[in-house]
Amino acid sequence: MVSLWGSKNGNDQQQGDDSANEDNSRQPSRQGREADERTRLLPPRNGGYLDPDDPAVSPYNLFSVRAVRFVGLLFLVITFVWWVLLLVSIFVSPPMMHSRGSGFFDFSFTTLTAGNLSIGLLFFSIPSRPMEISSLIIAAFLLLDMIVILAVQRLRSEEGWVGITSVIWAAAMAFYNVMSDRVVAWGKKEEEERLTGRQETRRTLREWCAVMTATLIMVIMIIITILLTATLILRSRDASLKPPGDRYMVDGDKYKLHLACLGNITYDEKGKRNPTVLVEAGELPFEDTMDDWVYGAFTNGTIDRYCYYDRPGFAWSDNAPSPHSAGMTSDALSEALAKAGEQGPWVLVSAGVGSIYSRIFSSRHVRDVHGLFLIDGLHEDLLHRIGSPARGFVLWGRGIISPLGYDRLLGALFKGRTREDRVYGKSAYQAGKFIKAKLQENLVANSLTKNEVSQARNIQTPNTPLVVVSSGIEVRSDNEWERKQEDLTKITDNLISWDVVNKAPHRVWLTLEGRTILEKRLGELVRAK
Secondary structure (H helix, E strand, O other): OEEEEEEHHHHHHHHHHHHHHHHHHHHHHHHHHOOOOOOOOOOOOOOOOOOOOOOOOOOOOOOOHHHHHHHHHHHHHHHHHHHHHHHHHHHOOOOOOOOOOOOHHHHHHHHHHHHHHHHHHOOOOOOOHHHHHHHHHHHHHHHHHHHHHHHHHHHHHHHHHHHHHHHHHHHHHHHHHHHHHHHHHHHHHHHHHOOOOOOOOOHHHHHHHHHHEEEHEEEEHHHHHHHHHHHHHHHHHOOOOOOOEEEEEEOOOOOEEEEEEEEEEEEOOOOOOOOOEEEEOOOHHHHHHHHHHHHHHHHHHOEEEEEOOOOOOOOOOOOOOOOOOOOOOHHHHHHHHHOOOOOOOEEEEHHHHHHHHHHHHHHOOOOEEEEEEEEOOOHHHHHHHOOOOOHHHHHHHHHHHHOOOOHHHHHHHHOOHHHHHOOOEEEEEEEOHHHHHHHHHHHHHHHHHHHHHHHHHHOOOOOEEEEEEHHHHHHHHHHHHHHHHHHHOOOOOOOEEEEEEOOOOOOOOHHHHHHHHHHHHHHHHHOOO
């Protein structure tokens, strides 16, 4: 008790001395203890505990939490490097990284992985139950994707080790996100109990906004994952459709090319082998465009035998490595024909852009080509129409979103689209393989392909019989197209006929008059001497 004169009485003085001695006796033990991650960062207050909003109350105080975040950053860097490699491989296939599929699925899986890891790191210090549940849902669907790819032989061969690695990595990173969220939640609880005396259950407005933003993004990613899985299941269904003919490994066993032949080999009165018609489709697969009228010519006896194939990425054929030109396709066709035991003489029938391919093939097999039949064929001077940068960018964009398969899924659910429609029919243009083939065609149209067809024109023998049939609509609506059609009649000196079919569209065979003229001219070309 303080005296009137401001001095302490004896008892108070003694208590003060004892307290000081006690503090001095405890001080060496405090100083002698080695600091660790549980040592208080700030002097105790409020009864020895910190305020819950104090920045010192953080799960980052724990080494285990910091280690998990560092590993997440490392995984994100690895994913980004892999993502760049896959992006490059769409345009130029690195050694050992070519996949026989489109390559867009593995790119999508890796993009999803990068997004998943980025979200986990961005909201790392704010764990939440919705984030954990969302990551588990994504991980479960990706695990299903992995099982589907590994279980279906066709998908396994199309995706290759690149696609399989991408989906396994995506699933593993999704599970890692769940684990890291749990570790941070544990670390946050530990530090709150140690530094504030209890686990904090309330959230600040900033934390609630972060949780809602993360949840919204994760819901979008769940929808994307579900679409990827549904499209993959649809692909596995389409893989069960057996092709006519057979598929042959070409280009050093890098991919398979589909080839089919109908009819029997026949001989003329002199014992010479009659020509086989080799059909090159135009902008779309043969099976959904030219098959009807060619098969009609076969059944009515106009031709005895015909063969057709699917260019890389079309129908049952795999995608080729990038870059890929028309000349490379012609070489792959030559290899497939050799492996199938097929040989000329050939009458080459082609339509649209397919005329570029057949002309190159003809120049490389001049002794085996009996005649050329061009149906509203594309001239080499017009290759810029399919090789424009704007068209290439659109194709690339379509390819990137093609694994979502929203158009194919809607067609299957509400329009009754079948396997046939998706493989070679009216929905074939929506497939990632087809888009990749068109992108490859676009990338080299004005360079490699144009050089190859220009060389083909110089090599082509002048006495080869030639038939040109043009669309009346195209000729009358496009003066440049008309001039180039006329120029195509001069690629050899042995023109049998040039017909412009009135009211016929680019697919001339869609009109009765067009089909009649095509069958008539085809018979004349096959019998030409």
